[in-house]
Amino acid sequence: MPHPTTDIPLLRGPVPLVHLLLRQFVRCGDQVVDATCGNGKDTLLLTELVGANGQVWAFDIQQAALERTAQRLADVDLLSRVTLSATCHERLADLVSAPVSAIVFNLGWLPGGDRSVVTRPDTTLPALHASLKLLLPGGLLLITCYPGHAGGDTETDAVLAWSRDLDAKDFHVWRMGQQNVREQAPFCLVIQKAAHHHAA
Structure with missing residues (x-):
């Protein structure tokens, strides 16, 4: 008997894919980070998963995002x-x-907010580097990139270059x-710290 469509996650765009991975990897009692909380959808899912x-x-640097979340x-x-x-993810x-x-980054701007306020490579890259150090072995860093807006292409290129330089071991x-x-x-980068790894 076919599943009702309400039971099937529809993988349109990267965010449902991120949520699918979070549901697979995050457990009750875990400690996790939403580095760009925006409207709070990722934060809510993480909160439900950790119990x-x-x-x-x-x-988030925008008060509106924190209030919505x-x-x-x-x-x-x-x-x-x-x-x-209420601070930049650079300080996480x-x-x-x-x-x-798990650590989640949803780059770009706040949906429904000021599109001139966007994430930028000069703060995003240090935050991503710091995230690797915080991750437990086996932990996930999930980054949704948005190359289609002004500045988003530059940030995406910088994030991709940074990720390509990570040691495959x-x-x-x-x-x-x-x-x-x-x-x-938009697309998603999934970075998992190797199970044997103890320091980034």
Whole structure:
């Protein structure tokens, strides 16, 4: 008997793919980071996955993003599991106090927000480098790249170049995106720290 369509995740664009991977890898009690919380959808999923004994750190430089995220969490009584920080993800290594199992970056701008406020390579690359050090062996760094907006192509090129330089013995790096879409469509980079690895 075929599954009802409501039970099947539709993999249109990179975000549902990111969520599918998070559901596979994040466990109750884990500690995780949403480095760009935006409207809070990734933060909410992470909060549900880590459960009452887990911890989520969520970052954004825009107050509107933090307010939307806080409201989304408060609506389902999960705000207490999350530490929201009104700061750039460049500082996440200063504020996250423990090894984590997953870190999510959704680059670009805040959906529905000011499109002139975007993530930039000069802060994104240090944050990604710091993320590798925070990850537990086997942990995931998930990066959704948006090459199609002004500045997004430069940031995407910088992130891809950075990821290509990671040692294949220490990190498993995958580029995952739809083939039958425009060339500048968003895609996801999946970086897993090797199980034997103990320091980035």
